[in-house]
Amino acid sequence: MTSPKSTRPMGRDEHWLTVTKPTATTRFFRTFLPWQFIRFIVINVKMVRIIAMGHHPKRS
Amino acid sequence: MGARVVVLGSGIAGHTAASFLRKWLGKEHEVIVVSPKTDYNWIPSNIWVGVGLLRPDQVLFPLPPVYKRAGIDYRQAKAVAIHPEGTGDDHQACVAIEYTSPEKLGQQERVAYDYLINATGPKLNFDATPGLGPDKNTVSVCTADHAAHASQLLDEKVERMRKGERQKFLVGMGHGTCTCQGAAFEYIVNLEFELRHRGVREMADITYLSNEYELGDFGMGGLHLRQGGYVTPSKIFTESLFAERGIDWVTRSHVSKIEPGRVFFETLAGEEKELPFDMAMLLPPFRGAALSAFDRNGADITARLFAPSGFMKVDADYTAKPYEEWRAADWPRTYQTAFTNIFAAGIAFAPPHPVSVPRQSPKGTNITPAPPRTGMPSAIIGKAVARSIVDMIHGAKEPTQTASMAEMGAACVASAGANPFTGTAASITVFPIVPDFEKYPEYGRDLNHTFGEIGLAGHWIKILLHHLFLHKARMRPLWSLIPE
Structure with missing residues (x-):
């Protein structure tokens, strides 16, 4: 699947021109399997940390 | 003699609370669930039903067999009124319910309780905006049925596009006070x-x-x-994601009316605008379930237990004060109400105020997102309330657990395309959910635990969570080890 093309002509909306867009390298790494396997582990660890901080006994 | 705990609602908060109550309480104690719906819906996956990638039965399962196996008494009914002091000479607290099951439809009953958890979730308030809703001019993904309807309409639109007819899709908020922007965000990028x-x-x-x-x-x-x-502010992150995908956006808007193929809205600057559409998925604002409360003599005490929004008042600071004076400490911690044996869990509790900066148009229209009411805090609150009640049954004088949204984080995975190799999702963790500017003066949050990233790994996590949480909700082996 190719990356989407903008269906809007450039310049039609001002905010269209003022946003940050990812480079080709950034887009590549988003679906590059070896890198994503690593990120899968890293993100899971970050989420488990958040879950562990979730709820706790009452502190007076 | 055993205690009886009644849980109103079987969504994420109610079902979590009932499951843990049953696990932690001995068989001499009763756990009763009152809910008008027989199916459990894993709502975060409704997005995929709405674009035709899942069938409704893949996000739903029937609760009665699960409750029967677990030893939970299930009543297919809706709660109508709470009598915290009992009625007349009978001082036993009870809740009036009305059956919705075909065999008992309309029959009323009073169910006595020692502890009550209100986890009735939101009422989808489509009536707040004329023309809003699946029965009118827009679709929704709030329920599996709504999402299936959205998917059917999408199929029709795709056929039209294949015949060369250009189509306009509009996704977002159907009112100036909506919440659940995350769901609309997920739907638009999946669409x-x-x-x-x-x-x-x-x-x-x-x-x-x-x-x-x-x-x-x-x-x-x-x-x-x-x-x-x-x-980087999330504005940059989100705008980039939309621009990359060629999605246009209009913010600061209150939808005031929807006619077939046309939405009318007011902006924060006071302009009256309209947009045409061929398909619109607009979410409704939420209200609390329509519940009343009465004292022993039959006097209406609804205002004592519920905010005007219909959500239940708990241990929050509801004092009206300007935005500058809002504090993290305003947010509830134990979810106990004015009656010590009544709690509210999940979306059913009344937030003390929004989290976003409140804003009004020159005409006085409130255009402020309501606070987020997502699954993870709902489940954590449900479990904390269940633990507090178990401890109180065993002798504790007050709730033993806290689960303030200003003291807990959230992990959110927003699907941005469902494919095991080319899909992506935005994985976000935030701590705390409600910013605490006293503790974290610059940004209100701990940047060591607030994180966001887009990638395929997020999509895998989203799939993993779908299966894990359905496994947990079905109370299958080792379910209680799966965290909220």
């Missing part, structure tokens, strides 16, 4: 991905319409992330 997958993307104009002041607010006042050597 865009699916249109690309079906080869008709070039025939579609896709626009996001929101009550947020800036994209990425999500009802949390936005968040900040460390990225590329900068601390």
